[in-house]
Amino acid sequence: MSMTVPSADLLSNHASEALLAVDPVTLKVVRANATAAGWLGYEDGLHGRAVTDIDVSLAGAVFWNEACAGVRENLDRVETQYRRGDGSLVDVVQSVFAVQEDGSDYFVVRASGAKRPSLSDQAAADYATQLRTILEATAEGIMVLDTAQEVVSINHRLAALWSLPGEAIAGGDSAQILTLMGAQLPVAADAPSCLHALLSGAYRQMSQVITLRNGRTLEKRAQPHLVDGRSLGTILTFIDVTDRVHAELSLKSDRDYLVDLVSRQIADLRRARDEAEQANLAKSKFLATISHELRTPMHAILSFSGFGERGYASSPPEQIRRYFSRISQAGGQLLGLIDDLLDLSKSRAGRLSVAREMQDIRPVIDKVVQEMSALADGKQLGLGWRFEHEPSMAAIDAIRLGQVVRNLLSNAIKFTPSGGAVELRLSRETDGAGQPWHRLDVGDNGSGIPEDELELIFEQFEQGKGAGLVSGGTGLGLAIARELARAHGGDISAANNPGGGAIFTLLLPAQAAAGERPGARDLLIRA
Amino acid sequence: MQARASIDQLKVGVYIHLDLGWMDHPFGFSSFKIKSVEQIGTLRQLGLTSVRIDPDKSDAAIDPIRPQAPAAIHLAATATPSPPAHPEPPSLSPALQAKHERQKKLAEKREAIARVERRYQKTAEGLRRLQNSLQKSPAQSMVEVAALAHSLSSDLLAQPEIALFAMHSQSPNQEPHAHALNVALLSLVIAREMQIAGDEGALLVQGAFYHDLGLREVPSRILMKTEALSSSERAAREEHVESGVRFARDLQLPLPVIEIIAHHHVLMDGSGYPAGMQPASLSSLARIVALVNQYDNLCNNAILARSLTPHEALSLLFKQQRQKFDEKALQILIRCLGVYPPGTLVQLSNDTVCVVSSVNTARPLRPTVVAYDAKTPREAPMVVDLLEEKDINIRAALRRSQVPANVLDYLTGRGRVTYFYERAEA
Numbered sequence: 001m002s003m004t005v006p007s008a009d010l011l012s013n014h015a016s017e018a019l020l021a022v023d024p025v026t027l028k029v030v031r032a033n034a035t036a037a038g039w040l041g042y043e044d045g046l047h048g049r050a051v052t053d054i055d056v057s058l059a060g061a062v063f064w065n066e067a068c069a070g071v072r073e074n075l076d077r078v079e080t081q082y083r084r085g086d087g088s089l090v091d092v093v094q095s096v097f098a099v100q101e102d103g104s105d106y107f108v109v110r111a112s113g114a115k116r117p118s119l120s121d122q123a124a125a126d127y128a129t130q131l132r133t134i135l136e137a138t139a140e141g142i143m144v145l146d147t148a149q150e151v152v153s154i155n156h157r158l159a160a161l162w163s164l165p166g167e168a169i170a171g172g173d174s175a176q177i178l179t180l181m182g183a184q185l186p187v188a189a190d191a192p193s194c195l196h197a198l199l200s201g202a203y204r205q206m207s208q209v210i211t212l213r214n215g216r217t218l219e220k221r222a223q224p225h226l227v228d229g230r231s232l233g234t235i236l237t238f239i240d241v242t243d244r245v246h247a248e249l250s251l252k253s254d255r256d257y258l259v260d261l262v263s264r265q266i267a268d269l270r271r272a273r274d275e276a277e278q279a280n281l282a283k284s285k286f287l288a289t290i291s292h293e294l295r296t297p298m299h300a301i302l303s304f305s306g307f308g309e310r311g312y313a314s315s316p317p318e319q320i321r322r323y324f325s326r327i328s329q330a331g332g333q334l335l336g337l338i339d340d341l342l343d344l345s346k347s348r349a350g351r352l353s354v355a356r357e358m359q360d361i362r363p364v365i366d367k368v369v370q371e372m373s374a375l376a377d378g379k380q381l382g383l384g385w386r387f388e389h390e391p392s393m394a395a396i397d398a399i400r401l402g403q404v405v406r407n408l409l410s411n412a413i414k415f416t417p418s419g420g421a422v423e424l425r426l427s428r429e430t431d432g433a434g435q436p437w438h439r440l441d442v443g444d445n446g447s448g449i450p451e452d453e454l455e456l457i458f459e460q461f462e463q464g465k466g467a468g469l470v471s472g473g474t475g476l477g478l479a480i481a482r483e484l485a486r487a488h489g490g491d492i493s494a495a496n497n498p499g500g501g502a503i504f505t506l507l508l509p510a511q512a513a514a515g516e517r518p519g520a521r522d523l524l525i526r527a
Numbered sequence: 528m529q530a531r532a533s534i535d536q537l538k539v540g541v542y543i544h545l546d547l548g549w550m551d552h553p554f555g556f557s558s559f560k561i562k563s564v565e566q567i568g569t570l571r572q573l574g575l576t577s578v579r580i581d582p583d584k585s586d587a588a589i590d591p592i593r594p595q596a597p598a599a600i601h602l603a604a605t606a607t608p609s610p611p612a613h614p615e616p617p618s619l620s621p622a623l624q625a626k627h628e629r630q631k632k633l634a635e636k637r638e639a640i641a642r643v644e645r646r647y648q649k650t651a652e653g654l655r656r657l658q659n660s661l662q663k664s665p666a667q668s669m670v671e672v673a674a675l676a677h678s679l680s681s682d683l684l685a686q687p688e689i690a691l692f693a694m695h696s697q698s699p700n701q702e703p704h705a706h707a708l709n710v711a712l713l714s715l716v717i718a719r720e721m722q723i724a725g726d727e728g729a730l731l732v733q734g735a736f737y738h739d740l741g742l743r744e745v746p747s748r749i750l751m752k753t754e755a756l757s758s759s760e761r762a763a764r765e766e767h768v769e770s771g772v773r774f775a776r777d778l779q780l781p782l783p784v785i786e787i788i789a790h791h792h793v794l795m796d797g798s799g800y801p802a803g804m805q806p807a808s809l810s811s812l813a814r815i816v817a818l819v820n821q822y823d824n825l826c827n828n829a830i831l832a833r834s835l836t837p838h839e840a841l842s843l844l845f846k847q848q849r850q851k852f853d854e855k856a857l858q859i860l861i862r863c864l865g866v867y868p869p870g871t872l873v874q875l876s877n878d879t880v881c882v883v884s885s886v887n888t889a890r891p892l893r894p895t896v897v898a899y900d901a902k903t904p905r906e907a908p909m910v911v912d913l914l915e916e917k918d919i920n921i922r923a924a925l926r927r928s929q930v931p932a933n934v935l936d937y938l939t940g941r942g943r944v945t946y947f948y949e950r951a952e953a
Contacts, residue, residue: 058838058845059921062866062891071890076876079923081846089846123931148754230829 041085141238300330382421436510445501540586553622680728711735734787741771
């Protein structure tokens with residue numbers, strides 16, 4: 001049994017590469033395998049076609065030229081370009097072998113379209129991968145734009161900073177990336193506006209701060225992408241400065257708070273200093289006035305006693321008696337002043353104590369009125385005293401209350417001209433909180449008190465301008481009276497009577513328990 | 528996979544790696560496939576008893592001995608990288624000597640390049656000054672330009688043999704006079720082959736110097752624009768031809784020069800501008816300038832990323848733009864520059880990355896190249912003459928962007944390519 005042997009063509013027609021045989025003299029293809037014919041696709045076949053019609057590269061033209069001139073060399077895997085039947089160009093790797101068969105020279109061409117990655121491609125690919133990993137390892141978000149302002153490349157950090165989804169990095173096109181970034185801007189922008197926002201403003205060494213909707217604050221830098229002095233586009237870098245900005249803001253607010261605190265404390269200190277200075281001033285004034293007031297009766301005592309001492313033998317008894325009278329008067333004045341001072345200093349020191357007992361205040365007032373009636377008569381003043389018929393009970397220190405009433409009444413008498421009238425009226429009232437009060441109004445028909453002195457007269461040593469005409473008091477009386485009234489849980493105030501003259505009003509809490517100070521000091525009601 | 532084999536095991540077809548310095552053996556490359564028994568003999572003469580083999584790249588199979596043995600022990604027994612270890616057998620000397628020769632030639636070539644570069648700089652600087660002063664004192668400058676054109680032309684055309692040098696300039700700020708000088712020089716080289724002589728040559732050079740003068744009238748934002756131009760911008764740019772002609776007329780330049788300026792964008796298939804010119808009526812000078820202008824613009828584009836290598840530019844002109852230019856001028860340009868002009872980066876069929884250092888004009892596919900080898904110092908690199916290494920050929924020309932930066936630095940400089948010439952030793 002004989003085996004049939006197929007033709008050589010059967011094998012070559014199934015080769016994966018295109019195989020051509022070229023006649024070196026004519027440079028025409030003399031045989032081609034089916035792969036070549038199919039791949040290159042010339043309708044009228046490859047046979048008889050010039051190889052330079054197929055291999056159209058410059059190097060190919062030179063090679064075949066030389067072959068024609070007699071050069072017989074091989075080519076090992078050269079990259080070139082073939083033109084196919086339809087006119088299109090295709091990249092090819094070809095090897096050419098100069099061979100002989102039966103005394104004839106041929107060139108066998110073996111070509112395929114597959115391109116082996118060249119060493120430099122591989123090295124370049126490795127290098128690119130290296131660069132890529134460096135790009136991904138940096139802490140900055142990096143975006144590369146080309147000269148047409150299309151996004152060429154972004155790293156993952158940028159995508160993270162701008163909250164871009166993963167797909168955007170992988171396959172995202174420039175417009176899509178810019179649109180996604182634009183959505184993060186404080187004022188949502190479309191892709192062109194976002195691009196404009198990114199490229200405007202800062203350049204080179206200057207940086208710009210952008211706050212995104214995802215809460216991050218980024219510091220952006222833009223630099224031209226220069227290669228060999230030519231611009232290939234722009235490189236934008238972004239650093240996350242959110243923490244830094246927050247820290248700065250927090251520092252600033254702390255600082256502001258501290259500044260505020262310090263300035264308030266300074267203001268407080270100033271105020272305290274001013275008050276201390278004023279108090280000091282007041283104290284000095286007080287001391288100056290006291291020494292003057294003390295000295296005046298003292299002088300009188302000394303001078304009259306001096307007169308008496310020198311002239312007791314020679315002066316008539318009436319004169320001597322007058323000297324003693326004046327000494328006695330001055331002494332009383334001095335004692336009164338010392339008492340007042342003591343009271344005042346006690347009240348200032350918070351040690352003015354009143355021994356309060358629940359009692360009817362009418363007799364106390366009545367007693368003072370009787371005392372003062374002689375004085376009033378002496379000035380031909382009418383002295384009226386109106387009171388209620390039921391007991392007016394209050395927790396009072398009788399002696400001290402008497403002192404207060406005495407002071408008010410003596411003032412009223414003092415400042416009412418002859419022929420006038422002084423009236424006391426006792427009544428009861430209830431304040432807004434339902435507290436009952438006893439109200440004693442002492443009115444005169446003197447000249448009244450100037451409006452701006454209504455409070456001033458209660459200051460120690462102040463007698464008001466009007467009082468200057470009718471002096472004789474220490475100026476402490478009203479101050480002490482007020483302190484005493486306050487110690488009883490009440491107060492004294494002054495007002496002008498519409499009908500002329502002044503009214504001093506004493507308010508005392510009615511029926512408050514002994515020892516208790518109703519806290520209604522600030523609820524005084526004026527008529 | 529790496530393994531070692533003893534010398535006795537080696538056969539033709541085995542791919543071996545010589546772990547020796549390039550200057551320590553006579554072979555073109557340190558890694559190659561053994562193609563003859565003589566080569567095995569040479570290996571023996573080098574004193575090697577075993578070598579590293581690469582079975583994947585080998586055609587013939589052998590059983591490797593001592594697979595992946597710790598190299599330390601073995602290296603002591605074989606030849607070490609330091610040259611004075613053993614005396615060279617006499618039969619090796621010619622091969623090694625040839626290597627020395629090639630390296631010496633490269634060194635000389637580098638000196639020559641430095642020389643030529645100095646002369647280039649002088650001429651370029653002179654041209655730059657003249658072009659700048661053309662506005663201020665046109666009459667005076669014009670005379671000096673004519674004189675420069677004359678001296679350049681007469682010198683180059685008079686040389687019996689010239690060597691053409693392609694240089695990479697370091698400084699980027701040399702346009703537009705660099706372009707003008709490139710065009711002038713390459714036009715002269717073509718003119719030389721076309722037997723153009725004397726005064727005509729001077730006119731050609733002047734035309735080359737002045738051809739883009741009209742670009743001064745075009746707003747720089749159009750000139751510098753990296754994106755595509757709108758039709759009105761394109762029209763504005765094309766006007767530089769007219770304004771150049773007007774300027775030339777004002778200067779009363781000779782008619783052939785004005786013609787060059789007017790026609791340097793006219794293409795042989797009628798697709799250039801200004802439209803309506805009859806290509807057949809173009810002067811040969813204008814045709815030369817048109818071609819060379821296009822070539823230099825392809826190689827030295829305003830946008831560096833768009834610049835083509837000289838090889839790519841020539842390939843493009845040949846493949847797709849043949850019909851736009853004068854065929855003879857194109858042929859001569861290719862012949863003079865070479866298919867792989869000096870400075871072209873190439874990859875050989877054994878994957879080595881090289882730069883073309885000088886062209887064998889008779890065999891443009893087999894130039895002399897400088898190979899990148901990390902182990903060989905840049906000052907004394909591997910120089911391979913492809914005429915001698917018949918088994919190795921250029922597989923492809925490379926773009927600069929395809930080559931890693933360190934390789935690029937080793938092999939060549941950066942920046943634009945400029946041309947100049949020197950009288951060649953016969």
